[in-house]
Amino acid sequence: MQQNLFSETPQEHPGKQTGSVITLDALNQAQYAAATHGQGPVLVIAGAGSGKTRTLVYRMAYLLEQGVAPESILLLTFTRRAAQEMLWRAGVLSSQSCQRVLGGTFHATSNMLLRQHGHHLGIGSGFTIIDRGDAEGIVNLLKSSLGLSGAGKRFPSKRVIINLLSGSINKGRPIEDLVFESHIHLSEFIDDFHEIRKHYAQFKQDHGLLDYDDLLVYWQRLLAESEQARNEICSRFQYILVDEYQDTNLIQADIVRLLADQHDNVMVVGDDAQSIYSFRGADFYNIMRFPEQFPDTRIIKLEQNYRSIQPILTLTNAIIARAEKKFTKNLFTELSGDTRPVVYTARNEAAEARFIVHKINELKNQGIELSEIAVLFRSGFHSYKLEMELTSRVVDFEKRGGLKLTESAHIKDVLSFLRILINPWDNLSWNRILLHLDKVGPKTAQKILATIKEHDDPLQAITQYTPAPGWKEGFYRLTEALGEMRKSELAPGAVFDLVMNYYEPIFEKIYYDDYPKRKRDLDQIKALIGGYGDLQSFVDDTALDPPETSSTLEEDEENKRLVLSTIHSAKGLEWDAVFVIGLAEGRFPHQRAEPGEQWEEERRLLYVAATRAKKHLFLSYPKELMTPDRKFHRTVMSPFLREINPGLYELEDPAPTPPSYATNSSTGIPPVQTRKTVKSARVDFTPGMMVKHPFFGIGKVKAVPGPRRVEVAFDRHGDKILHLDFAKLTVMDR
DNA sequence: AGAACTATGTTTTTT
């Protein structure tokens, strides 16, 4: 039986190259053992490219072969990418029943389970589910009403604030700890944080708002406190499979524990070296705790790598070998190939971009599809220069990371209409809609809202509101449109058309510059909404589980595009050729990363990036970065790369495209004068010496670990090992 | 006073 299953010749997923075909022969023993393990908890710890997700899919297939009903298998993933990957892998198995199980794939924030079990929590029940953007907006509002914003008032970024306020991270711990852990010098803001947190909670309660963390907590409580709910759910899902377990936070781990309350049939897979989500509360010690939570756990290690050729593995092993905390895994591969990874030092970002384009053309000539190439970077904006270059060379690309489809302004606008139709007390959505009216600003919108929210039927009440003469025209157009939309017998698609009828003129006015691009997003939404029977489920699903942008919906032809992605969004994916750009000090690790946990997570991030490559890996960095005031400053290779034995990679000749500066001067950017300052190479550094670095400031020499290196403890940036060939260190007078 | 417009600054990663 199993024999048949695993040796089945897989069919390729339409439009995707599977790259490798897995048969029983290619499964290593451990993988096989994990996949076919009968009952009880299993923990699979595995390295990159070892087939963790595949093992889960095989397990699923095995269970189905054993006659387990698809409905009783629950596949949990905690990242969107992982869910996508799962679907991709299932294509390899091409088994009908597998597809059925995957239809039930969802991640932990999904409302689906709750809805199926009558514990519906969401828009229709008087709550509004808010995303990060909404939360940031609310914090801004609170900040100004508390007098914490305004000229001269310094305050940490909204990101930091939201992370600190977020429930899953700070569960049960005082905010002081968090401030400490966040490695940001926030002590001066602690009182303000307390204040904001209090008001934020109150605000959410007053307005019936729920964020992702609230939903997780809700689910956890439901399972923990209601025996009936727990029994119901546990008896339905007999087998729980969890992917990317190292990315779970404490609440999610608890949910997994509760879901398997009665049977312990859990298999989780994860890799501690790929834990890159600690900033949002993920705790890779969850993996280590798993055997305690589930007694009699079988631990299975997967050490064979099926993805990358040996030279790439050797380099990535070297990257992670420097990690302070890791659980030893010995990765090996049987794949053949001896192309060493390439490191490229570019004069500046423009040169780096040209290098990428040049190499991509080379790879294409070698027969590698554009869709089998990816460019990865630490932060969204690192690819700006490259995006410009690619656009000018007409290379088709797709950028991942950054905004979700439903987080962009125009989509939110349209969804706002649908949301108030279901929940007419949804203040946030009303506000959005009203602000679009000419001459109506925040104050006027507030006034209108205050009047209509007292009524049993706000949608009716708004028609009775008397607008000021200046904006009555637009207002009546709105109320009329709303009147049409609320006719209950309309199908979701028809409602959408009505919304577009009203919204399109406004839309064209606001986004006159990139109208067509955004219009395509709206067309996607229309396509999506057509598949729903009622508005309620559509709105719930988009609130909790936003659909992917473009690629998944589009045709295969369109799919042959280069992928630009943040490393975080590339997790779990793989390509024949991978470029990791911006590997410069100050960019990777990012400027604010401080030694310790944060630094280590950055290292793992680079590890994740480099392990995405199957055959070709290019690492590049610019020697100059542009500062916001359009000046350049010099920088050096990222410390993570500097630590690596140069024998493990190839240095690319720094002039791939002939007169590179000709093009540059035509853009009006003058070549930069790099004045050689005092050559630090001549000085003999001894421990205790005070030195000054143009970027890190003042520090004290700690040690001289090698002939060309010096370790310096900087006041503000912590310990760094500097290469005297690059670092412009000056000795200070004592 | 409030709305609309303009200039300027900022960006780690995100379920």
Add this chain to the structure above:
DNA sequence: ACATAGTTCT
């Protein structure tokens, strides 16, 4: 792309 601050318009 978006938030904020400062200015001008109604």
